Amino acid sequence: MENATSQGARWSLAPKYWRPIADILAALLTLTAIGWALSLHRQFGLGLYPQQYFAAIMLFVLPIAFLTLPMQRGTTRESVPAYDLLFAVLSVGAVGFIAHQYPVLVLKIFSRPPEVWVPGLIVILLTLEALRRATGWALIIIIAVFILYGLFGDVVPGRLQGRVQSWDMLTGYIALDSNGILGLPMSVAATVVVSFILFGTLLNLTGGAAFFTDAAMVAMGRFRGGAMKIAVLASGLFGSISGSAVANVVGTGVVTIPMIKRDGYPAHKAAAIEAVASTGGQLMPPVMGAAAFLMAEFLAIPYSEVVLAALVPALLYYVALFIQADLEAARLGIKAIPKDEIPRPRSVLGGMHFMLAFAVLIYLLFWKGFQPERAALWAAAMLIFTSLVLGYRGLRPGVGKLVAALAQTGHGVVEILLISAASGVVIAVLNISGLSFNLTYLLVQIGGGSVILLLALSALVCIILGMGLPTLGVYVLLAALVAPALVQLGIEPIAAHLYVLYFGMMSMITPPIALAAFSAAAIARAPAMATGWAAMRFGWSAYIIPFLFVFSPTLILIGAPQEIALAVITAVIGVWLISAALAGYFSTQLSIFSRGLFALAGMMALLPSGLFPGAVITDIVGVALGAVFMWRDVRLGRIMSATTCH
Known part of the structure; x- marks a missing residue:
C-alpha cells in the first residue's frame, strides 16, 4: 500500500498490485463462462440455477470495474484509492452471498426480509456506479427514471399509471428475480457474448484482423478509391465480430482513415465512411453484434433465423456504402493505392486458414444447430490450432499470448455485462409495474391504428433513446418499449425487432450525439458535426430499408422464393x-x-x-x-x- 493524497485518499493500491489482480479476475471471468458454456458444472455433479452463474459472473465484473475504472470518466488510473478497494470488496461479499444463497433467497423476495433487500440494494447501487464510470450518465439517468416510476408510478396520470411497489420489495425483485439484473440480457451477455468476444480477441491476437485488412487491400487496392473500399470491407468484417461501433472505429479507423485522407479525400468524409462501415458491422452476419443474440432470446427463435432475416438488409446497407465510395472517388478523381503499398497476394494467401474458423462457426450454427456460445468456442479452438500450426506471415502466437487473451476478453466484456445488468433493472420495472403493457397501449393509441405514423414515431423514439447509449442498451430498451406496439398492429415480430435495432443503431451516426461518427472525427481531426451529417448521407439506406421490410417482409426472406428474388434484385x-x-x-x-x-x-x-x-x-x-x-x-x-x- 502507498500514500496517494493526489486522489484524495489516504491509502491506495499501487499498479504492481491491482493490475495483476484485475487480470486474474478477468481471466477467471472468461474461464467461468467457458466452463458454463461447456456444461462442466454438470460433469462435477453441480446442480446450479442459471442465476447463480450470472451472479458469479457479476462477482468478477464489479471488482474489475472498481479496480480499473477511475471515479471520473476520461481520466487515467494509476493507484486504486481506498474507497474503490472498499467497493470491490463489498461487491464480492454481496454478490457472493446472493450466488451462494440464491435457492433460498429467491423464495423470499416478496416477504422482503433484510437478507434479501440489503445485499440486493448494495448490488444495485454498485452496479449503477460501475456503469456510470463505464458509459457515463445517460443510461444512469434513464434507469433512475424507471426506478422512480417503480416506486411512485401511482402518481403518474392517465394510461401510464403504474402499480406502486415498496422500495424493499422492488430492490429484492430487481436484484434477484429472473426478470431483473440476473435475467435475460445477462444470460445472453454472460454466455454468448463472452464466447464471441473471446473468438474476436483470439482473431486479433493471432493476426486474423491484419489478414482481413490485407485481404481487403489485395481485393480493392487496385481500384479507384481503393482506400475507401478497403475501409468498407475491413470494417464490415471486423465489426461483425467486435459488435461495437465505437470499438470498430478505433480498431480499424486508425489504419483506414489516414489512408483515405492521404488519397485526397476530405477528412470529414473519410471519417464518415469509416463510421458508417463500422456501425453496420453490428448488422452483418454471420456474427453480428451482441443485440442480435439477445433478439433471438426475446423472440424465442434460433439465432440462425435472426441471421437469415438480417442478411439482405445488411447487404443493401453495404452495397449502398460501397457504391457511394466508388462514385465519390470517381467524382473527385481519386486513384488506386500505389502498388508498392498493396501486400502481395501470395503473402495474404498464407492467412486463408483463418477462414476455417468461420467455416466451423457457420457449419455448427446453421447445419448442426449448436448453441451460439458452443459454436464460437469450437471456432476459437480451430483458430488456435491453425494459428499454432500455420501462423500468418511467419508469426505464430505463443502460449503467453493465448493466456493473455483470457484476461483481455474478460476486460473487454465488462462494459457489456454492466449494460446487460442495467438493462435487467429496466425489464424488472416494466414487468412489476405494468408499464410495458401501458406504454404499448399508449403508443398504439397515439398511432391511431396507423402503422406509418407509429413507425415514424417509433423511429424518432429509437434515435432519441439511442443518443449516447451503447447499441445493446438501446436495443433492450426499444425491444421492451417500442417493439410490442409494432407487433400489436400486425407487424411480423422479427421485422419489428430488426426495425428498432436499425434505428437504435443509427443513433451512432445521427447528430447531435453520434458516438461512432464523433470517434472517427477525432481520429481524422475533422469537424464532429460535419462528420455526423456526412455519415447520415453515406448511411441513408438504413433510414429507409427498415420501413420497406416492415411493410414487405420479402427483404427479410419471408415469402415465396420468386418474390424474394425479385425484391432483392430490384x-x-x-x-x-x-x-x-x-x-x-x-x-x-x-x-x-x-x-x-x-x-x-x-x-x-x-x-x-x-x-x-x-x-x-x-x-x-x-x-x-x-x-x-x-x-x-x-x-x-x-x-x-x-x-x-x-
Whole structure:
C-alpha cells in the first residue's frame, strides 16, 4: 500500500498490485463462462440455477470495474484509492452471498426480509456506479427514471399509471428475480457474448484482423478509391465480430482513415465512411453484434433465423456504402493505392486458414444447430490450432499470448455485462409495474391504428433513446418499449425487432450525439458535426430499408422464393440509383435535374413487389427508367471522353 493524497485518499493500491489482480479476475471471468458454456458444472455433479452463474459472473465484473475504472470518466488510473478497494470488496461479499444463497433467497423476495433487500440494494447501487464510470450518465439517468416510476408510478396520470411497489420489495425483485439484473440480457451477455468476444480477441491476437485488412487491400487496392473500399470491407468484417461501433472505429479507423485522407479525400468524409462501415458491422452476419443474440432470446427463435432475416438488409446497407465510395472517388478523381503499398497476394494467401474458423462457426450454427456460445468456442479452438500450426506471415502466437487473451476478453466484456445488468433493472420495472403493457397501449393509441405514423414515431423514439447509449442498451430498451406496439398492429415480430435495432443503431451516426461518427472525427481531426451529417448521407439506406421490410417482409426472406428474388434484385438496382443521385455522379457529373431522375427511378425500384397491389409494375418501371438514365449518362461520358481526346 502507498500514500496517494493526489486522489484524495489516504491509502491506495499501487499498479504492481491491482493490475495483476484485475487480470486474474478477468481471466477467471472468461474461464467461468467457458466452463458454463461447456456444461462442466454438470460433469462435477453441480446442480446450479442459471442465476447463480450470472451472479458469479457479476462477482468478477464489479471488482474489475472498481479496480480499473477511475471515479471520473476520461481520466487515467494509476493507484486504486481506498474507497474503490472498499467497493470491490463489498461487491464480492454481496454478490457472493446472493450466488451462494440464491435457492433460498429467491423464495423470499416478496416477504422482503433484510437478507434479501440489503445485499440486493448494495448490488444495485454498485452496479449503477460501475456503469456510470463505464458509459457515463445517460443510461444512469434513464434507469433512475424507471426506478422512480417503480416506486411512485401511482402518481403518474392517465394510461401510464403504474402499480406502486415498496422500495424493499422492488430492490429484492430487481436484484434477484429472473426478470431483473440476473435475467435475460445477462444470460445472453454472460454466455454468448463472452464466447464471441473471446473468438474476436483470439482473431486479433493471432493476426486474423491484419489478414482481413490485407485481404481487403489485395481485393480493392487496385481500384479507384481503393482506400475507401478497403475501409468498407475491413470494417464490415471486423465489426461483425467486435459488435461495437465505437470499438470498430478505433480498431480499424486508425489504419483506414489516414489512408483515405492521404488519397485526397476530405477528412470529414473519410471519417464518415469509416463510421458508417463500422456501425453496420453490428448488422452483418454471420456474427453480428451482441443485440442480435439477445433478439433471438426475446423472440424465442434460433439465432440462425435472426441471421437469415438480417442478411439482405445488411447487404443493401453495404452495397449502398460501397457504391457511394466508388462514385465519390470517381467524382473527385481519386486513384488506386500505389502498388508498392498493396501486400502481395501470395503473402495474404498464407492467412486463408483463418477462414476455417468461420467455416466451423457457420457449419455448427446453421447445419448442426449448436448453441451460439458452443459454436464460437469450437471456432476459437480451430483458430488456435491453425494459428499454432500455420501462423500468418511467419508469426505464430505463443502460449503467453493465448493466456493473455483470457484476461483481455474478460476486460473487454465488462462494459457489456454492466449494460446487460442495467438493462435487467429496466425489464424488472416494466414487468412489476405494468408499464410495458401501458406504454404499448399508449403508443398504439397515439398511432391511431396507423402503422406509418407509429413507425415514424417509433423511429424518432429509437434515435432519441439511442443518443449516447451503447447499441445493446438501446436495443433492450426499444425491444421492451417500442417493439410490442409494432407487433400489436400486425407487424411480423422479427421485422419489428430488426426495425428498432436499425434505428437504435443509427443513433451512432445521427447528430447531435453520434458516438461512432464523433470517434472517427477525432481520429481524422475533422469537424464532429460535419462528420455526423456526412455519415447520415453515406448511411441513408438504413433510414429507409427498415420501413420497406416492415411493410414487405420479402427483404427479410419471408415469402415465396420468386418474390424474394425479385425484391432483392430490384432493391440492389434501386440502391445503386439512389447512391448515384446522392454522390452526384454516375459516369459523368450529374446535374440537379439528373440527380432527381436517378433518385425517382431508384425509389420506384427499391419498393418491394409485395408492398402494395401493383407494386411489381412500380418495380419494372423504376428498373426500366433507371436503365435508360444509366445508359444515357454512360453514352454522354463516352462522347465527352472522345471530345476531350480529339
